[in-house]
Amino acid sequence: MKAFTALTAAELRLLSRDPASLFFMVAFPLMLLVLKRGDSGAVPGYLAMIAAIGGMGALPGLLASYRERKVLKRLATTPISPVMLLGAQLVAQVAAGLAGSVLLVVVTIAVFGAQAPGDVLMLAAAFLLCSVMACALGFVVAAVVRNTRGASLIGMLVMFPMIFLSGAAVPRKALPGSLRQIGDFLPLTPAVEALGDAWSGTAAVFPLLILAGIIVAATAAGAALFRWE
C-alpha cells in the first residue's frame, strides 16, 4: 500500500508539472465556460471532456513513452507489480480530472450563479466511471500502438471526434442528423448523458451500467494486447 501511494503521488506530481495537462484539464474548460457566459447546461459535457482529454489524449502517449524509454522495464525489476503501476497511472489521471472538474463546477456556481447540481453523489459516480472508461480506452490505444508518437497521435484521433460527436464539446442537438447517429455508437455519449442527468437531478442507472460494461470490455482487451516492452 505504501508503494502504491508513493507511486500515485509521484504520478500526480508529474502530471502537475506537465503544462499541457494543466492547460487542457484545468484552464481550457474554464475558458470555454467563460465563452459560454457561464451556461451551466454545457458543464456536464465539459466534465466528460476533461475525463476524455486525460484518459485518451494524454495517457496513451505517457504509457508508450514509459515503455519505449524502459521505465516500465526498470520498475519491473523492483517488488512492485506492473499492474500496480498502471493502477497508479489510472488513479492519478482520475484525481487530476476530478480536481479540474470540481474547480469548474465551483466556478460555475460561485462566479456565474448557477444552481448546484441536482444529485451530487450521482454526478461524482458518473464522473468517476467516465474517467475510468476514458483511461481504459487510452490503455487499449497504448496496447495496440507501440511507439510514443504513434500512441499520442492515435489517442488524439480517437479523442477529438469523440468529444465533438458525443455532446461533450457541443450539444448533440446542434449536430446534423447523420453525425448525431454516429454519436449513438460512441462510448463517451452515455457518459455525457449520465453526467447531464445527474446535474439536472434526474439520474438514471442505465447509462452508468453501459459505462461499467465498456470499462470491463476495454480493460480486458487492453490487458490481452498490452506488451511491457
Next chain:
Amino acid sequence: MEAIEVTDLRKSYGDTRAVDGVTFTVRAGETFGIIGHNGAGKTTTVECLIGLRRADAGTVRVLGEDPARRRRALAHRLGVQLQDSSLPERIKVAEALRMFGSFYRDAADWRRVMERWGLRPLARKAFGDLSGGQKQRLMLALALVGNPEVVVLDELTTGLDPIARRETWRLIGDLKTAGTTVVLVSHYFDEIEALCDRVAVFARGRAEATGTTGELIARTGTASLEEAYLALEGADR
C-alpha cells in the same frame, strides 16, 4: 554458500540462440564479473537472473529461489541496474530515491544513499536535466536503495568520466566490504580486474571459462586478462 547458481541455461528468440547452455555459480559475498562481446548472451542471462525473462531450459537459482516463479519476493533482496533504462523526464532525484525506497521491505534510508552517491546537490534536479554520468549515478543509487543482498549491474560505468568511474569503483568496493554479492557485466578489462574476485568469459551464448583473473591468464598462457579473453573468445572460430 552459493548466492547464484545457473545450470545449462538456454534461451532463444525465434531462430536466434541468445543463450546456449550457460553454467556458472556466484558465491555469497563475491564480486563476480561477466565479460563478453555484444551478442554473447550477457544481457539475456542477466534478465533471467532478475526474473524479467523465463528460460527455455536449464535452472536458475538466486538466493535459493527461482526468479521466474518468485520474482516479486526475490525483488526485495535484489538490486538491479539495467542497460539504458530510464525514469520519467520530470521526476526529481530526491523524489525518485524516496519512491524507490518505498517499494522495498528493508529499504536503506534514501537520504543517506543520496548523500553517499554524491547526489545531494542534484536532489531537486529533474531526471531529464541530468548529464549522462549523473543519470548513471542515480540509476546505481536506485539499485542500492532497497538494501539488497545481491546486486546486478549491467554496464556499470559506461558513460562515466574517469573520475566518476574511480569513485564508482570505490563505492562498489564498499559493497564488497559490507558482504553484498555483486554481479558486474562489463566491457572494461581494467574494471573487471580491479573489482572482481572471479570472472566468466561469455562467447557464443556460453560461459567459455570461469575463474580468477590469474587462473584465466595461466590457463591460456597469456600475459593479461585482455589477452586471455581474446584467446578464449576466439578459441574455436
